[in-house]
Amino acid sequence: MPRFVQGIAVGGTPASPSGGEAGRRRWRPFSLRQMGTLVGLAVFALLVREARRAPSFDALGQVESSRADPARARATDRRLGVEDATRGAASDAAPAADATPTAVSSASPTATTTSSSSSPDACDAALSDRIDDVERQAEKWRTMVLQRAREHADRAVAEACGAGAGAGAGAGALGAGVAGGADAESARADSAEGSGGAGPVSWQKHVLGVLVPYRDRRDQLDVFASHLRTHLHAQGVPFRIYAAEQIDPGAFNRGWTLNAAFSFAEPDVDYVVFHDVDMLPLPGADYRFESLGAHGVKHLSTEISQFDFGIPYDEYCSGVFLASKSFVREVNGFATQFWGWGGEDDEFCARVAKKIAGSWRAAKTLPGGIDEMLGRPPKGGGRFLSMTSGHEGTRHNPHWNGNKQKLDAFLASKETVNTQDGLSTTGEPREMLKGKVETRLYTVYRSAFPPTLKRPRALG
Numbered sequence: 040m041p042r043f044v045q046g047i048a049v050g051g052t053p054a055s056p057s058g059g060e061a062g063r064r065r066w067r068p069f070s071l072r073q074m075g076t077l078v079g080l081a082v083f084a085l086l087v088r089e090a091r092r093a094p095s096f097d098a099l100g101q102v103e104s105s106r107a108d109p110a111r112a113r114a115t116d117r118r119l120g121v122e123d124a125t126r127g128a129a130s131d132a133a134p135a136a137d138a139t140p141t142a143v144s145s146a147s148p149t150a151t152t153t154s155s156s157s158s159p160d161a162c163d164a165a166l167s168d169r170i171d172d173v174e175r176q177a178e179k180w181r182t183m184v185l186q187r188a189r190e191h192a193d194r195a196v197a198e199a200c201g202a203g204a205g206a207g208a209g210a211g212a213l214g215a216g217v218a219g220g221a222d223a224e225s226a227r228a229d230s231a232e233g234s235g236g237a238g239p240v241s242w243q244k245h246v247l248g249v250l251v252p253y254r255d256r257r258d259q260l261d262v263f264a265s266h267l268r269t270h271l272h273a274q275g276v277p278f279r280i281y282a283a284e285q286i287d288p289g290a291f292n293r294g295w296t297l298n299a300a301f302s303f304a305e306p307d308v309d310y311v312v313f314h315d316v317d318m319l320p321l322p323g324a325d326y327r328f329e330s331l332g333a334h335g336v337k338h339l340s341t342e343i344s345q346f347d348f349g350i351p352y353d354e355y356c357s358g359v360f361l362a363s364k365s366f367v368r369e370v371n372g373f374a375t376q377f378w379g380w381g382g383e384d385d386e387f388c389a390r391v392a393k394k395i396a397g398s399w400r401a402a403k404t405l406p407g408g409i410d411e412m413l414g415r416p417p418k419g420g421g422r423f424l425s426m427t428s429g430h431e432g433t434r435h436n437p438h439w440n441g442n443k444q445k446l447d448a449f450l451a452s453k454e455t456v457n458t459q460d461g462l463s464t465t466g467e468p469r470e471m472l473k474g475k476v477e478t479r480l481y482t483v484y485r486s487a488f489p490p491t492l493k494r495p496r497a498l499g
Contacts, residue, residue, distance in 0.1 A: 240275040245328035247271070247278040248308030250300035251316050252293045253483065254285050259316050259426050264480035266319045276326050279308060280481035282316070286473060287488050290438055290495065294373030294383035298465040299486045301372060303472070305364055312361045318343070321422040326361065332414020334395050335363035341421030348422065353409050354399055356391060357384035359423065361414075370394050371461030374445070378495045382442030386449055386457075393455040438495055464492065 249267065253260060264280055271278050283300035285291060297313050304311060310328055320326075324339055331337050340358035342348040370390040377383035389399065395412050396402035402412045415421065436442070449457055465471075466489030474485040488494070 240272065242275040242277060243328055245277075245309040246307070247276050247326060247328070248301075248304035248311040249278055249280040249481075250297055250304060250311055250313050251280060251282040251481075252285075252291075252296035252300070253282040253316060254291055254296075256316055260481065260483075262426065263316050263319065264478075267314075268480055270320050270324070271326055274325065274327055276328075278326075279304065282481055282483045284483050284485050285488075286485050290378040290436075291380075292375065292378055292383075292488075293380075294377050294387070295375040295465060295488070295492070296486070298372045298375060298462050299468075299471055299484065301367060301462070302465060302468045303484050308364075310361065310363050311367065312339070312359060314359050315357075317426040318358055319424040319426065320359070321424055323416075323420045323422055324359075325416065325420060330414075330416070331361060331363065332411070334412065334414065335366040336391060336395075337361040337414035337416070339416065339421050340423045341415050342418070343423050343425055345425035345427070354385065354388055354392075356388040356413055366394075368462065369456070371456055371458060371463055372465065374449075374457065374460045375464050375492060376445060376460050377442045378438040379436035379442070381436055381439055382446050386446050389446070389450055390457060397455065399450075441495065465489075466492065 251260070251263075260282060267278075267280070281300040281304045283296040283303065285296050301311060310331065312326060318340060320339075326339070338356040338360050340360075341350055343350065343358060370387075374383055374386045377386065391413065392399045392402045392409075396405055399409075402409050405412055470489050471486040472484055473487050476483040476485070
């Protein structure tokens with residue numbers, strides 16, 4: 040066994056090959072105390088070496104903090120656009136101020152898995168670079184959403200509201216854009232802030248379900264939800280926003296998505312509004328339960344900026360339409376066999392007219408005519424600003440001929456309720472729901488067509 044293991048020299052140097060007292064001085068065995076000291080020094084040296092290889096405490100703390108709170112990780116993932124296929128809402132995501140730690144662990148797994156094989160400096164640099172990237176992306180989205188909101192508020196001032204009223208409305212929408220919840224309790228709790236500082240608000244007891252047909256318009260959804268929250272809080276209307284997202288590819292089915300949103304909302308709300316995501320209410324648009332017409336319906340969007348603050352034709356009742364839950368059930372909701380743009384809204388309006396008056400012709404003979412039947416507000420009470428920036432795409436629909444045939448067939452039929460197509464053929468909520476993305480202002484229900492829904496034939 041080597042000498043450095045057998046013992047240590049005590050006084051002087053190791054034994055020399057020849058001569059004298061020094062030559063007779065021998066190596067002595069370790070004592071137990073000396074052996075313990077040596078082992079302790081070796082362990083300490085190993086710990087120091089491993090500590091140098093590990094990431095810095097700050098970087099490690101950031102990674103572990105996101106893993107310790109899965110709920111926070113999922114929420115920030117959604118806002119920063121790093122969700123996977125089962126949690127994603129669409130192509131984009133809004134920012135969150137505290138999202139940086141979560142994004143490090145969930146969006147960049149390579150940054151943590153490579154730390155053991157790379158140098159300490161490289162690991163720290165990778166983590167730092169990823170944090171900077173996420174912060175830049177979050178700031179980019181925050182700036183984009185706020186800029187879009189300002190543009191719409193400015194247009195409202197210029198086109199409809201006048202300098203005084205419009206300025207207040209725009210400021211309120213921006214001020215309440217990121218704070219507050221969309222459910223009834225948080226709506227009441229945030230009444231002072233939600234009303235834009237206008238003083239105490241008297242809250243109605245009825246909860247409004249806002250039903251939004253949705254696909255690939257996250258930018259508009261964020262602006263819409265922020266603006267609508269301010270508008271409804273000022274009126275004392277507690278609400279929840281249900282955005283039904285069609286995840287199936289191909290032609291968009293607006294009627295089916297609205298029925299799906301109604302199915303998700305029905306157990307938790309008292310009445311509903313079918314609401315296009317690109318329509319922002321201007322001052323005077325009344326969403327309160329007591330404003331519903333005598334028949335339990337109200338066509339609210341009667342002065343739309345897209346149509347020079349009017350509507351395209353008398354039988355139009357699309358855009359924003361309030362109704363009691365029982366009325367929606369009575370007309371069987373929207374048709375689900377209209378694909379692409381056009382026809383499903385006219386068919387729904389025909390359902391309303393047939394249910395109340397028997398036909399459009401009969402509706403025109405009622406006292407007050409179509410306006411009274413649809414519960415339309417007086418002039419100035421149905422003003423809406425249409426958001427078109429970034430989504431001006433063509434409305435050409437290869438399925439239009441088929442849609443037109445279905446609309447004409449229902450108009451010509453003697454039946455007042457279409458029992459063959461509507462809520463009854465939409466599917467069960469559990470069957471449709473494939474995932475949810477929840478924010479403080481709205482919930483996106485990622486929904487798939489049920490196997491029983493008839494698809495359109497492929498066009499040559």
